[in-house]
Amino acid sequence: MTAPMDNDDFPPHLRHFEQICKAAGLKLTHQRLEIYRELLEARDHPSAETLHKRLDARLPTLSLDTVYRTLTTFERLGLAHRLETRESQARFEALSQRHHHFLCDRCGQVVDFTWPGFDMLALPPALTGIGTIHRTSAVIYGQCAACLAREQNPTTR
Amino acid sequence: MTAPMDNDDFPPHLRHFEQICKAAGLKLTHQRLEIYRELLEARDHPSAETLHKRLDARLPTLSLDTVYRTLTTFERLGLAHRLETRESQARFEALSQRHHHFLCDRCGQVVDFTWPGFDMLALPPALTGIGTIHRTSAVIYGQCAACLAREQNPTTR
DNA sequence: GTTGATGCAAACGATTTGCAACTGC
């Protein structure tokens, strides 16, 4: 509809995307590709609406519902995670290296961090027989330095 | 409005509640007390709507908005946690002993489990200087045994 | 009596859905 699809000069990470879609019997649409690309580049756990805004320049006719539908599809395919935040808006991230999340109780900011000690931890015995484990994740709640500073020094210093 | 408040024969955990409210300058209303009591007894991370239904017998005039408002207040006071689930409905739990959550990707069920190994783990160095830590929590995603069984043996056996 | 809390109804906002037109395969 906008530009022709040049499947042959896909960079490696998009070839991987192509294969996943093909294996799942999903069509490789222009919209899906661009949404995935945008999510891959995003470092800030964007919401569906944020992604939609960012894609507006490249795909002016892209609808917000398609972004929602596509992100849900990605989640099902294991291409994206839906973050559990305390906001009403869900936020997404493409899968990259193993990391965890710090959530600021004040501003709602999500900060990624790595935690090798946690990643290496043996699963708790209490979970024996619970079923299959897909993913383990640590979430740390607190107040970020910026919010702390803002409260202690409302204006300056 | 319904029954008189007998502040003097409160069980210990409700006296604690009374003190927290008093310290925060909040009125000890009948509704707040009953919502807290119900949340304390609940073992299943009820949603605001579920709590409202359960309280209907005791407080027929209780409105759903009050449940929402009250749970938000409890969260602010540190009397309850809002769970981050993948459902649209938020779910709450009163604070009890330290535990973590297993979330089934299929049925959305939340299962509590203890994980002493995690609780004893040192915080990751990556978080140095991030701010103040309020709470750490582990979330494990997977498929519960019931959902596994249902998919392998759709009908019987 | 004063101040904050409640109940009601209406608003809000994120997300989902029905459907007809369209496009990748």
Added chain:
DNA sequence: GCAGTTGCAAATCGTTTGCATCAAC
């Protein structure tokens, strides 16, 4: 050409809010 996908608009549903009344202190 067919099945799956999109865009549009409308619906859905959890949650929040304005406001007048009411209860706790």
